[in-house]
Amino acid sequence: AQKITQTQPGMFVQEKEAVTLDCTYDTSDPSYGLFWYKQPSSGEMIFLIYQGSYDQQNATEGRYSLNFQKARKSANLVISASQLGDSAMYFCAMREVNFGNEKLTFGTGTRLTIIP
Amino acid sequence: KAGVTQTPRYLIKTRGQQVTLSCSPISGHRSVSWYQQTPGQGLQFLFEYFSETQRNKGNFPGRFSGRQFSNSRSEMNVSTLELGDSALYLCASSLGPLGTGDSGNTIYFGEGSWLTVV
Numbered sequence: 001a002q003k004i005t006q007t008q009p010g011m012f013v014q015e016k017e018a019v020t021l022d023c024t025y026d027t028s029d030p031s032y033g034l035f036w037y038k039q040p041s042s043g044e045m046i047f048l049i050y051q052g053s054y055d056q057q058n059a060t061e062g063r064y065s066l067n068f069q070k071a072r073k074s075a076n077l078v079i080s081a082s083q084l085g086d087s088a089m090y091f092c093a094m095r096e097v098n099f100g101n102e103k104l105t106f107g108t109g110t111r112l113t114i115i116p
Numbered sequence: 117k118a119g120v121t122q123t124p125r126y127l128i129k130t131r132g133q134q135v136t137l138s139c140s141p142i143s144g145h146r147s148v149s150w151y152q153q154t155p156g157q158g159l160q161f162l163f164e165y166f167s168e169t170q171r172n173k174g175n176f177p178g179r180f181s182g183r184q185f186s187n188s189r190s191e192m193n194v195s196t197l198e199l200g201d202s203a204l205y206l207c208a209s210s211l212g213p214l215g216t217g218d219s220g221n222t223i224y225f226g227e228g229s230w231l232t233v234v
Contacts, residue, residue, distance in 0.1 A: 035223065043204050045225035091159065095214065095223070102172050102215030104149065104208070104223060106159035 003027065004094050004107035012113050013082050020067070021077040021110050023092030033095035034075040035104070036066065040088045048090075051075055087114045118143065120209050120226035128232045134195040137229045141188050141209030148190040149214055149223070150182060153204040162205075165190050166213045197233045204228045 005024045013019045025034065036048040051059045051066045059066040067076040079086060092107045121140040129135050141148050149164040161174040165184035182192045188209075194201055208225045210216075 037225070042227065043206075043230065044227040045206055045208075047222060047224055050222055093159075097215040102164065102213065103161040103174065104151075104214060105161070106151075108158050 003096075003105045004092055006092055006107035006110050008110045009108070010111045010113070012115055015084060015114050015116050016081055019079045019082050019086075019112065021079075021090050021092075021112065023075045023077065023107060025073050025075060025092075025094050027073075027094065027096065029096060031097045033097070034066070034068070035093040035095065036064070036075075036077045037091045037093060038086075038088045039091060039109070045091070049077065082114050084114050084116060087112060120207055120224055122205075122207050122226035122229050124229060125227065126230045126232075128234060129197050130234055131197055131199060133197050134193060135197060135231060137192045137205055137207075137231075139190045139192070139207030139209075139226060141190070141207075142224055145209035145211055145224075146188050147210045147213050148184055148188065149208045149210075150190070150192050151206045151208065152176075153206060153228075154200075154202070159206070162192070164214050171213060194231075199233050202231060202233045204230055 003026050032053045034051045038046045049059050049061045049064045049066050051068045058068050063080045065078045089109045089111050091109045093104050123138045147166045150162040151159050153159045163173045164171045168184045179195045184190045206228045208223045210221050210223045212221045
């Protein structure tokens, strides 16, 4: 079963607009962590933001914020004031912490294209 | 502070050969994990090493192996290469084991090694 679902294969957004990238997850563990990474065409996976399952507030890092809705198992990434350099693949990932099965599981990604 | 360093960046190998990829984690990080990225299968977890011990392994055949040295540097080896092994191999490092779930244990990735098998 898919543990991380990203339903938007591709998105086109006008420069300077805000964009929301969707991510839903599935886990029965009470303790987990959610990451967002950006992957330009060069291949490097760049860390953007992290949300722990016990964190009371939504995470923010500069222009990035995470809209964490625990009951809905949703962890959407919001990029404010998009820039041309934001064009890339974006991956949502979940850290599973159950002993003996610890790993990072990725979604299929969303290709974001910023239009000038 | 230097990031995660992977070498080589690009390589081409022939079917049946073997390949070794190297990963130097961020200074002070003791966990190194490896991932394979292909257009068909996406990003898949290979294995994790912490303090020179393999802690977890993904669903890959025994041709895929790894090790970690006392300075936390890690190598990944693929023997008897197949065409389907062509992929981007990404290495990630973190302070603690993958399963340590707090914001202080952020997982950082390197630039990856692009492997083409012909």
